[in-house]
Amino acid sequence: MTNNRVLHALQAKQTNEDIDGKASYGKWSNVDLEPTPLNARNWSGWYFFAFQFSIAFSPTTYNIGSSLFAIGLTWWTITVASFVGTGLCCIVIFFNSRGATWYHIGFPVYARISAGIYGSLFFIFIRMIVAIFYMGTQTYYATGLDFLRAINTVVSGVVPPMVYIADLARYGNRPRDVWPLVAGLFISKPAVILIGLFTTAAGAKHFGVANWNLWDLYGLIFDELWGPGTRTLIFRGAIVQCFATIVTNVSSNAIPIGCDLNGLFPKYFTIVRGMMLCHILVWPVAPWLLVNSAQNFLTFLGSYLCFISPIVAVMIVDYWIARRGNVHVPSLYRPEVGSPYYYTKGVNFRAYVAWVCGVVLVISGISGAIKPGSISQTAVNVYNCGFVLSLTAGALVYYTLVKIWPVQIYPTDTHEGESKAWESMIATEGFFLDDEPMPEYIKEKVFFGIEPVGTSGLSEGGDMEKAKHG
Secondary structure, eight states, rough: OHHHHHHHHSSSOOOOOGGGSOSSSSSTTOOTOOOGGGGOOOOOOHHHHHHHOOHHHHOOHHHHHHHHHHHOOOOOHHHHHHHHHHHHHHHHHHHHHHHHHHHHHHHHHHHHHHHHHTHHHHHHHHHHHHHHHHHHHHHHHHOOOOHHHHHHHHHHHTHHHHHHHHHHHHHHHHHGGGGGHHHHHHHHHHHHHHHHHHHHHHHHHHHHHOSHHHHHHHHHHHHHHHSSSHHHHHHHHHHHHHHHHHHHHIIIIIHHHHHHHHHHOTTTTOOOHHHHHHHHHHHHHTGGGGSHHHHHHHHHHHHHHHHHHHHHHHHIIIIIIISTTTTGGGGOOOOOOTTTTBBBTTOOOHHHHHHHHHHHHHHHHHHHHTTTTTSSHHHHHHHHHHHHHHHHHHHHHHHHHHHOEEEEEOOOTTTSSOOTTTTTGGGGTOOTTOEEEEHHHHHHHHHHHHHOOOTTOSSSSSHHHHHOOO
């Protein structure tokens, strides 16, 4: 009896008030995995813009510019790379946020579309591990082909938002709400990288050493210019860095990890519970040795790109090309034959083949980056182009596979013949009119005249009008 009570207390809330208090989508869902309720979609464009600026001034972003300078890259290489790399990230975020904004689902559920309901679990696990180590790096600081390498490093600093954008975009109302985040990223990211570059360059000229680590630079300044004015300025700078670190840790790491644990164990984890466990796990895995030098820091940033980029590529190609923006939301919670996201025993092997190709292409260069001379320079050069190559390879392989073996768009029932025109499902946010459960506000949208989709068996003429008005 006691064990049953403990188990019941640990179980996550399974219902959403928008679905009449019922367990709406089954065991593969809970209140955090369901589509975002209407009253929670309150992120305007300015919310997204302000969010990006608040996380931009973190030590990790600063250290990108300072580390690249410390290993000998020229100022103009770093400057151009900061804008090119950030621009590439902006493009990826733009493409990867649209589906989540229209259908209001976070990454753990969004990943089921392209990878399959069971297949998504591995991709969720990878993102969770990356976020834990990334948070460890942030927490630690709070306490060759040069141009392409610089781009690779710049992009690696923006990996979290490229992947977790669905977790934020679900709270918007339309894709253009996310555009200010893209603009804010393109402005703020290069700005902070250049601050790191010019500060390190000035420090190298004055002190004779290029301190890539901001806190070491502060120490040198204190040693030479100790006084009330210096202490005040350093304090203000440290406050900005600490604030940005806290915001980044919560938004870019803790929340995604909470979402991932929520997706992996929906019966026991909510987003908040996952965030709490994240703050416990981060201390034993904090990568102290990986960030004790500029070279190690850059290697660490670049190494996880090869694992994440193909995942993003698959998600983009799947939504924009394979499905033409059409998602059937209830099927995302049904691991059963007939569901378009069940694929082969719940796994989309097309996605896994594309992911493996993207990873294998560049992963061998990691050893050469860590221990120079241990592998051919060609492999290291390929690794330094990791983001562009792994993203492109993953996208091309997945595109080829879905052209040869097209994916199933709708459930194999009376809705198989529904329109596959571009984003024809967004009018009812991924629901057919006969779906159960269906949020009440969607029924109201249909009742008040918004044209429905998925009215199987009805003609497009008078019968459609009858469906609109009940």
